[in-house]
Amino acid sequence: MADFEYLSPEGLRSDGRRPQELRVLSCNISHCLQADGSAYLQQGNTRVIATVYGPHDVSRRSEAQHDKAFINCQFSMATFSTSERKKRPTGDKSCLETSLALKKTFEAAILTDTYPHSKIDIFVQILQSDGSDKAVSINAITMALIDAGIPMKDYVCATSVTLINDTPIVDLNYFEERGPGPELIVGTLPKSGKIVFLQVNSRLHIDNMEKVLKEGMNGNQRVHTILDTLIKKHLEKSILT
Amino acid sequence: MNRSRASAISNCEKEFTLEAIQERKRLDGRSVYDYRQVFIKPSPVTHGNVLVTIGETRVQACVGCEVVVPRPQRPTDGLLYFNVLPSPMAAPNYDIGKSSLTMRVERLLDRCFKESRSLDTESLCIIAGQKVWSIRVDIHILNDSGNITDCCVMASFCALKHCRRPYVTVSGEHATIHPVSEREPVPLNIHHTPICITFGFLSEGNYLLVDPSIEEEKVLTGHLYIVMNIHREICTMQLEGVALQHEEVVKCTKIAMTKVNELNKSINKYMGIRTNAKNMDEDGQSILTNVLKETTLQIDNIQTAANVQEDRKNGKDIIQEVQEDVYEIMYPMEEEPPVTEEEEPPKTKPRDKDTDEEEEVTVTLTKDDITGLTSIETGLTSNTGEQTSVNRNSNKETSGTRGRKRRKRK
Amino acid sequence: MALKGEPHYVAPGDVITANLGFMRGHGTYESDGKLLASVAGVVERVNRLLCVHPLKSKYNGEIGDVVVGRIIEVQQKRWKVETSSRLDSVLNLSSINLPGGVLRRRSAEDEVMIRDYLKEGDLISAEVQQVNSDGSLSLHTRSLKYGKLTEGTLVTVSPSLVKRCKNHFHNLLCGASLILGNNGYIWISPIILDDHQQEQMRFQLPSTPGSSSVKTVTHVATIEERETIARLRNCILALAQSRILLYDTTVQYAYDASLKYEVKE
Numbered sequence: 001m002a003d004f005e006y007l008s009p010e011g012l013r014s015d016g017r018r019p020q021e022l023r024v025l026s027c028n029i030s031h032c033l034q035a036d037g038s039a040y041l042q043q044g045n046t047r048v049i050a051t052v053y054g055p056h057d058v059s060r061r062s063e064a065q066h067d068k069a070f071i072n073c074q075f076s077m078a079t080f081s082t083s084e085r086k087k088r089p090t091g092d093k094s095c096l097e098t099s100l101a102l103k104k105t106f107e108a109a110i111l112t113d114t115y116p117h118s119k120i121d122i123f124v125q126i127l128q129s130d131g132s133d134k135a136v137s138i139n140a141i142t143m144a145l146i147d148a149g150i151p152m153k154d155y156v157c158a159t160s161v162t163l164i165n166d167t168p169i170v171d172l173n174y175f176e177e178r179g180p181g182p183e184l185i186v187g188t189l190p191k192s193g194k195i196v197f198l199q200v201n202s203r204l205h206i207d208n209m210e211k212v213l214k215e216g217m218n219g220n221q222r223v224h225t226i227l228d229t230l231i232k233k234h235l236e237k238s239i240l241t
Numbered sequence: 242m243n244r245s246r247a248s249a250i251s252n253c254e255k256e257f258t259l260e261a262i263q264e265r266k267r268l269d270g271r272s273v274y275d276y277r278q279v280f281i282k283p284s285p286v287t288h289g290n291v292l293v294t295i296g297e298t299r300v301q302a303c304v305g306c307e308v309v310v311p312r313p314q315r316p317t318d319g320l321l322y323f324n325v326l327p328s329p330m331a332a333p334n335y336d337i338g339k340s341s342l343t344m345r346v347e348r349l350l351d352r353c354f355k356e357s358r359s360l361d362t363e364s365l366c367i368i369a370g371q372k373v374w375s376i377r378v379d380i381h382i383l384n385d386s387g388n389i390t391d392c393c394v395m396a397s398f399c400a401l402k403h404c405r406r407p408y409v410t411v412s413g414e415h416a417t418i419h420p421v422s423e424r425e426p427v428p429l430n431i432h433h434t435p436i437c438i439t440f441g442f443l444s445e446g447n448y449l450l451v452d453p454s455i456e457e458e459k460v461l462t463g464h465l466y467i468v469m470n471i472h473r474e475i476c477t478m479q480l481e482g483v484a485l486q487h488e489e490v491v492k493c494t495k496i497a498m499t500k501v502n503e504l505n506k507s508i509n510k511y512m513g514i515r516t517n518a519k520n521m522d523e524d525g526q527s528i529l530t531n532v533l534k535e536t537t538l539q540i541d542n543i544q545t546a547a548n549v550q551e552d553r554k555n556g557k558d559i560i561q562e563v564q565e566d567v568y569e570i571m572y573p574m575e576e577e578p579p580v581t582e583e584e585e586p587p588k589t590k591p592r593d594k595d596t597d598e599e600e601e602v603t604v605t606l607t608k609d610d611i612t613g614l615t616s617i618e619t620g621l622t623s624n625t626g627e628q629t630s631v632n633r634n635s636n637k638e639t640s641g642t643r644g645r646k647r648r649k650r651k
Numbered sequence: 652m653a654l655k656g657e658p659h660y661v662a663p664g665d666v667i668t669a670n671l672g673f674m675r676g677h678g679t680y681e682s683d684g685k686l687l688a689s690v691a692g693v694v695e696r697v698n699r700l701l702c703v704h705p706l707k708s709k710y711n712g713e714i715g716d717v718v719v720g721r722i723i724e725v726q727q728k729r730w731k732v733e734t735s736s737r738l739d740s741v742l743n744l745s746s747i748n749l750p751g752g753v754l755r756r757r758s759a760e761d762e763v764m765i766r767d768y769l770k771e772g773d774l775i776s777a778e779v780q781q782v783n784s785d786g787s788l789s790l791h792t793r794s795l796k797y798g799k800l801t802e803g804t805l806v807t808v809s810p811s812l813v814k815r816c817k818n819h820f821h822n823l824l825c826g827a828s829l830i831l832g833n834n835g836y837i838w839i840s841p842i843i844l845d846d847h848q849q850e851q852m853r854f855q856l857p858s859t860p861g862s863s864s865v866k867t868v869t870h871v872a873t874i875e876e877r878e879t880i881a882r883l884r885n886c887i888l889a890l891a892q893s894r895i896l897l898y899d900t901t902v903q904y905a906y907d908a909s910l911k912y913e914v915k916e
Contacts, residue, residue, distance in 0.1 A: 055737040097348040104481040149705030151689030154664030191664040198480035
């Protein structure tokens with residue numbers, strides 16, 4: 001992999017995209033009839049399924065909060081999602097960490113004070129992993145929450161960014177994610193531009209921080225435009241007659 | 242009763258803390274960006290055993306190494322594990338076993354040291370595909386008085402820095418691990434110093450503070466953890482539970498940078514590492530390892546004391562000066578006697594008989610820890626007012642005696 | 652602002668209006684002096700009140716709503732009822748009609764026998780008596796039309812599909828009766844008998860407490876009735892699928908339209 005070319009001299013990436021270009025994003029809303037809200041989201045070859053149950057009564061007394069809803073989030077990766085079969089789809093430490101981070105993110109985005117004493121369950125699973133798993137999960141959960149009619153401040157859109165030869169590259173695939181550059185995953189509320197999810201892995205120099213962050217946020221704006229169009233279409237299609 | 246209830250905060254306390262911070266005042270007299278006093282005590286007896294305190298928060302990290310078979314996917318990489326152990330006596334709401342806290346901290350440590358390649362795992366390889374060193378860092382949380390994350394990261398780093406693994410010679414397929422008495426053990430290869438700075442956010446991100454104390458943590462809405470090294474690189478970063486504008490994030494990284502420099506200085510001071518300006522500018526290879534390798538470098542008490550003097554002159558007052566008596570306890574590591582040797586400076590072992598019983602875990606019975614114990618029992622007493630060094634001392638004094646009494650009763 | 656007749660679609664974070672003369676209703680929130688949507692749906696305006704109703708959501712109870720629910724827990728003096736609301740609803744022992752007439756006093760024995768009236772898994776129809784401060788619903792069945800449901804079939808649809816009407820109990824011409832619960836639970840049963848017989852049927856309790864109880868006169872539905880019920884069920888599901896509001900007329904029309912199709916295995 002040493003001589004793998006992440007950015008060709010023409011400025012194209014390994015899969016032919018331009019540095020700031022997103023992969024094709026498609027989404028199937030309300031695919032799961034049992035759940036209160038669900039979404040299947042595909043970004044390039046990364047496929048994610050998200051379901052939302054609730055708000056419903058808490059299952060344990062200790063979960064009840066008098067002033068806001070309790071959010072439960074479970075992130076998992078299907079055993080067949082990666083090139084090597086995973087042995088433990090849920091128990092893995094980094095999965096638990098992601099669950100916790102997603103929970104905190106959506107706690108900041110959902111208007112939890114509308115639902116005291118209740119619980120909202122969010123389940124998200126990576127069906128096929130090709131980079132940007134966390135970012136795609138966030139986008140999928142957003143769609144599922146909107147489908148469930150749970151009040152949120154705004155969409156939560158996320159993308160991952162890296163830096164190759166001082167060029168920020170948006171929406172990473174597997175090879176770019178494993179590449180030598182740092183990885184920054186940023187989730188924003190696109191209308192207000194507020195950051196609700198931020199994770200940096202590997203070393204990112206402080207002087208590049210602003211550049212990479214900006215590019216990630218621009219990516220989020222584009223994700224938002226796509227998601228918004230999808231939601232509006234879905235609304236028009238399924239409005240009461 | 243339910244233990245988690247005990248950690249809840251009443252409405253008036255909450256409002257008080259909030260209002261104080263809105264006036265940019267903090268309960269312990271610090272200003273918003275101030276860090277509490279940091280104190281690092283490497284064990285004079287065992288390598289890789291370090292106690293780190295930030296204010297009253299107390300964490301002890303111990304490093305252990307063993308030879309194992311590497312993972313088949315990465316035959317030349319050594320292993321590095323972090324194991325965070327919250328002691329139930331550290332805070333009323335701690336449970337034994339894995340919780341979201343330990344999981345979060347462990348993953349943060351993974352990202353700090355492994356994913357940002359701070360510890361060179363490839364140098365831990367003995368024979369590719371057959372034998373590698375597995376380094377395990379046990380992080381005991383002894384007292385949680387806020388900002389446990391920073392303390393854990395600092396303790397892990399210092400412990401890894403302080404750790405020595407046995408010397409190994411390889412001839413063909415045969416590796417010999419030399420006992421400590423035979424060959425001088427070698428330090429681990431550390432590339433850079435990841436230092437974590439925790440930012441707390443209040444009321445939807447309108448107010449920000451550095452190094453939150455336990456009272457402040459109860460009213461915080463969100464956290465931002467920034468781990469940086471002195472080369473101005475962000476090793477890892479994590480935002481939790483709050484919505485921020487991107488300018489605020491950038492501002493935080495800048496504040497973090499200055500804090501990292503300050504903390505790095507105090508780590509060097511306590512760990513007995515002398516840095517000079519020339520080395521500071523070097524990129525890539527860590528200056529610290531270089532300095533450590535110079536085994537001829539002898540720093541004695543007088544010299545380090547001179548460093549302290551220098552810092553004073555420079556006006557670095559955020560990390561408070563070490564008190565003279567504390568400093569005597571310090572034992573520069575270059576002069577450390579080998580593990581087998583029993584001789585120790587007298588001040589460090591008022592209770593070493595007790596500690597011998599439980600090997601590495603010098604946790605339970607040292608004088609400092611009893612302070613921790615009693616301060617939980619006595620609730621807020623030790624946290625009121627300004628935390629001057631005098632105050633601290635007297636506190637230690639009283640609670641120490643209290644602790645002794647308790648033990649007698651037992 | 653939404654033009655009359657043309658639906659105004661919004662998604663979370665969209666600005667509905669910057670004019671603060673409006674009151675904020677469900678599905679909206681205020682930020683920086685603007686009224687924003689918090690759910691995806693169509694803006695609805697009633698005088699100065701602005702709301703956004705999402706396509707799907709949990710049932711939001713209002714006083715006077717007719718609901719169909721399932722008993723999930725029996726407690727000392729009350730039942731917990733599942734009504735697809737966001738919190739479990741409550742039916743107090745004091746809010747039901749006890750056998751032996753409206754004027755009968757409640758006694759300690761009633762508390763002992765609470766399980767004989769309604770037990771876990773029973774379906775009931777009830778009315779929302781009160782919305783509690785935490786958002787949970789208190790129900791009552793103090794009318795002869797409410798109470799335990801025995802013979803029939805339950806269809807579950809999204810609560811937003813059920814139109815709020817004056818009457819939610821319908822005896823359809825096709826020979827079945829329909830309870831359109833506001834919470835999206837729809838009960839289809841053979842034609843409900845007249846009031847007198849009903850009273851006899853409901854909560855028939857043993858004269859001496861403690862002995863085994865026979866609760867209802869068992870009425871065995873004929874094969875024709877069953878066919879009608881099954882057809883109605885499918886009609887309702889078809890309507891729900893194509894997102895058409897459910898009320899007696901639509902259901903009746905759907906039924907009529909379905910008659911040209913034969914019953915098949």
